[in-house]
Amino acid sequence: MGIIRTKDLVYEYVRRDEEGNVEGFTTxxxxxxxxxxxxxxxxxLGHNGSGKSTLAKHINAILNPTEGTVWVDGMDTSKEEHVWxxxxxxxxxxxxxxxxxxxxxxxxxxxxxxxxxxxxTREIWERVEESLKAVGMYEYRKHSPNKxxxxxxxxxxxxxxxxxxxxxxxxxxxxxxLDPKGRGEVVRAVRALNDVEGITVVLITHYMEEIIHAxxxxxxxxxxxxxxxxxxxIFSQVEKLQELRLDVPQVTLLAHELQKKGIRLPDGIxxxxxxxxxLAAGNEMH
Amino acid sequence: MLRDxxxxxxxxxxxxxHRLDPRVKLGGTLLYxxxxxxxxxxLGYGAAAVFLAAVIGLSHVPFKFIVKGMKAIVFxxxxxxVFNLFLTPGTELVSVWKLTITVEGLRTAVTMAVxxxxxxxxxxxxxLTTTPNNLTDGMERMMRPLKVFKxxxxxxxxxxxxxxxFIPILLEETDKIMKAQIARGADFETGNIVKRAKALVxxxxxxxxxxxxxxxDLAMAMEARCYRGGExxxxxxxxxxxKRDRLGYLCIFVYLAVGIxxxxxxx
Numbered sequence: 001m002g003i004i005r006t007k008d009l010v011y012e013y014v015r016r017d018e019e020g021n022v023e024g025f026t027t028x029x030x031x032x033x034x035x036x037x038x039x040x041x042x043x044x045l046g047h048n049g050s051g052k053s054t055l056a057k058h059i060n061a062i063l064n065p066t067e068g069t070v071w072v073d074g075m076d077t078s079k080e081e082h083v084w085x086x087x088x089x090x091x092x093x094x095x096x097x098x099x100x101x102x103x104x105x106x107x108x109x110x111x112x113x114x115x116x117x118x119x120x121t122r123e124i125w126e127r128v129e130e131s132l133k134a135v136g137m138y139e140y141r142k143h144s145p146n147k148x149x150x151x152x153x154x155x156x157x158x159x160x161x162x163x164x165x166x167x168x169x170x171x172x173x174x175x176x177x178l179d180p181k182g183r184g185e186v187v188r189a190v191r192a193l194n195d196v197e198g199i200t201v202v203l204i205t206h207y208m209e210e211i212i213h214a215x216x217x218x219x220x221x222x223x224x225x226x227x228x229x230x231x232x233x234i235f236s237q238v239e240k241l242q243e244l245r246l247d248v249p250q251v252t253l254l255a256h257e258l259q260k261k262g263i264r265l266p267d268g269i270x271x272x273x274x275x276x277x278x279l280a281a282g283n284e285m286h
Numbered sequence: 287m288l289r290d291x292x293x294x295x296x297x298x299x300x301x302x303x304h305r306l307d308p309r310v311k312l313g314g315t316l317l318y319x320x321x322x323x324x325x326x327x328x329l330g331y332g333a334a335a336v337f338l339a340a341v342i343g344l345s346h347v348p349f350k351f352i353v354k355g356m357k358a359i360v361f362x363x364x365x366x367x368v369f370n371l372f373l374t375p376g377t378e379l380v381s382v383w384k385l386t387i388t389v390e391g392l393r394t395a396v397t398m399a400v401x402x403x404x405x406x407x408x409x410x411x412x413x414l415t416t417t418p419n420n421l422t423d424g425m426e427r428m429m430r431p432l433k434v435f436k437x438x439x440x441x442x443x444x445x446x447x448x449x450x451x452f453i454p455i456l457l458e459e460t461d462k463i464m465k466a467q468i469a470r471g472a473d474f475e476t477g478n479i480v481k482r483a484k485a486l487v488x489x490x491x492x493x494x495x496x497x498x499x500x501x502x503d504l505a506m507a508m509e510a511r512c513y514r515g516g517e518x519x520x521x522x523x524x525x526x527x528x529k530r531d532r533l534g535y536l537c538i539f540v541y542l543a544v545g546i547x548x549x550x551x552x553x
Contacts, residue, residue: 062510091510101451108522115519115520117512118520
């Protein structure tokens with residue numbers, strides 16, 4: 001059994017009109033079953049309102065399933081007594097960097113999680129140091145978070161989760177509010193965690209470029225898992241992705257158009273280099 | 287820029303006073319203020335002035351900087367002096383037109399002026415040498431006994447430090463909303479007070495909405511990081527008394543002993 005497992009997960013919320021009367025129910029997550037193995041890098045894609053954030057909040061026991069079950073490291077998230085263990089094991093990074101930094105100094109913010117867990121003072125300092133080093137923010141430890149860039153703030157948030165020594169990190173659109181430079185910084189930091197520290201990563205995003213390095217990708221649409229596979233398998237289905245209102249990376253799109261015009265190329269090209277190599281190889285053959 | 291505003295007018299420099307435990311500074315300031323109200327003669331105020339001068343000297347905060355902070359309360363000080371000077375009944379000293387200055391009036395006016403000035407310098411010295419963060423920490427520790435009476439000490443301290451963290455963010459946001467509204471023709475600068483106050487509504491409504499949204503997000507982020515109140519929480523930077531802190535307490539008590547003995551003598 002994997003580190004994160006959901007079985008027939010359903011989440012409904014009540015829609016109310018202005019007077020608070022019940023208008024109806026909206027199913028944000030609809031019968032989702034997935035199984036994530038320890039050490040995997042999982043990406044969940046989907047356009048706005050596809051239910052991907054709602055799914056993420058279940059992994060951290062912020063939301064409880066209406067139907068079905070979620071297990072994190074073998075613990076049922078709906079059981080009250082497991083909540084704090086689950087939150088320690090599955091850390092969560094949110095979209096807006098400003099609204100999740102609590103401390104007035106970088107190092108104090110990173111220490112917030114361990115403080116809540118009751119970690120002894122000396123060990124807090126060790127954890128803060130190693131976490132900040134892991135995301136490359138150690139030299140900023142004495143700075144005020146207000147003076148950092150968006151990408152730096154998100155890296156501090158990731159360090160804050162890391163300091164709790166989680167087995168798994170869920171990142172809920174961590175790059176949505178960042179500029180391209182900040183996005184790069186955050187994605188690199190997340191990949192390093194997965195490669196170097198072996199932490200299971202669940203990255204939720206609507207930027208296709210960010211999922212290239214994932215082991216497995218789930219594409220969500222109206223609460224259901226619409227596609228599942230490796231990035232290459234996903235990207236080879238350009239029409240289906242467009243149907244799901246997702247932006248396919250330019251290279252992949254170009255390769256797809258070339259294929260349609262009769263140029264022989266492999267499916268699911270992900271990077272510029274790959275396309276260039278494939279085209280060069282094709283030329284030699286003729 | 288708005289984001290450069292610092293709260294609590296902390297003056298960044300290296301000094302013994304800066305490094306002192308916030309509890310010593312809080313307690314010291316409190317005792318100092320109380321002492322100012324116990325004195326009966328000018329010798330006591332002399333002792334208080336010497337003590338204050340010594341602390342200012344040790345703090346490395348330029349005297350000019352401290353005086354600058356006094357400007358805001360000059361008006362208040364003046365009113366107090368004037369009222370005391372003319373409205374205290376007693377033996378007449380000088381009388382011009384309908385205004386009479388009495389000996390007692392002069393005495394109280396001068397005492398009040400000296401008292402207030404020293405009180406304000408003393409307490410601003412505390413905020414000048416202590417970061418807001420440190421101050422909240424110190425308060426939390428000092429108020430801890432109040433827990434017995436069900437006072438949510440930890441929660442209050444947490445609220446204060448979060449407020450401090452979000453002040454610059456909300457200021458920046460105010461700036462943004464203001465510019466957005468100005469771009470759409472809002473006018474914040476002309477008209478009388480009522481008109482200007484009304485102009486603030488389109489600024490305050492979005493600001494409040496966004497503040498609530500932020501609060502909601504932050505609460506979720508805190509819970510996700512296992513925050514569950516002060517119970518069972520450890521401290522990354524616990525307050526521990528060191529030698530200089532004990533020395534600090536000693537200085538305060540010596541001052542109190544000397545000041546009160548001398549200051550309460552009757553001539």
